[in-house]
Amino acid sequence: MSNFTIIPLEGGLANVEGFYCDAVNVGMRPNSDQGDVAFIRSKDPCDIAAVFTTNRFQAAPIQHFQRYGEDFQTDFVLINAKNANAMTGEKGIEDIDTIMSTLSHKLTVTNPVMSSTGVIGYRLPIDKITSAFDNFDFNAKNSHKAARAIMTTDSFEKELAYRIKLEDGSHFHLAAICKGAGMINPAMATMLCFIITDANIPKADMDALLHEGTEHSFNRISVDGDTSTNDTVMLLANKESGIYHKEAFAKALKDMMFDLAMMILKDGEGANKLVAFEVKGAKSDKEAKIAATALSNSLLVKTALFGEDPNWGRIASTIGASGVTCNDKTLTIHYDDLLIYSDTFRELDKEREDQAYKIMKQEQFTVTCDLGIGEGSYTAYGCDLSYEYVKINAEYRT
16 A cells, blocks of 8 residues: 555646746747746756657757766756757757856856757747846746747647655655647657656656656657657756655656656647557567557558548558567457457447447547467557648648
């Protein structure tokens, strides 16, 4: 029985002791009611753990971060939308140094880091970004404004906060803001996520638990199979509470990251359905992962989901094309609890097809594929692909 309680809270980042956040609009985003530059600040230097994109063309903010070396501390994260500062070469990194130098004349900061999202291939508008420093309230706790400012094609803000209460009544906090809606691939999604805590967590645990949490959340979702240059998940700990419980922290972090990942998937550009692709009975966990990921990425599967077409042929074909060990005689496919394919039910009768239609009209359901080969299992998560997705991405720069 757990000796801790995870309590959801309203207000996002504002709940964590010793952290501050705000956002302003500096003119990069035409809607002046929505910020385009945000910050997260701690009154004390924080240990920081991070996971970045697997894209070989990592953006300038990631390269700038990596130049600090291992186990550095920071007390300031600057985030901008509309411009990715990616593929900008050495000048893109130098621009960050210029921006942070200007910041240091306004506020004492320790190893400030930056994160960016937006269009690739353009240098940052330095004057616009640095103008934010005259308008920020560096002692504010405006989590909602910060969450809204980092959005790109997102349709809603993504923020969560927990109080983790231990058996003796002591507690610590964990909170996060996140953005992501398109260009989402299970190899770090096109996303930014900033998680803060006042727990007294050791740095080694931060690194291990963040990587584990990423593998079970952001690395399992797919909107369109694409991977960005800027993908970033950061965990900052200022240890303000003096309290730590590894099991409780691990559970809260894993739950938070998974819930944020599902928010991203639900917000998939034009998406209407969130589908879990569970593959079991595979030769190995590795082969199950290959098959499940293939299903979550398949454009034909995604369009069938959008059309609410219970065409199990696309499911079976994708598994076979993935290269894993499989056999049509041992394969079974279920939509939720409805068997739609097996060796003895190779054709859908009208009653079974009508039941499948009803399941596919739901906003969420599970496709379970039992390969009947071994003990391997893995679950990936995907969504449908709609007309709206094409429209959003065709007009991304316009």
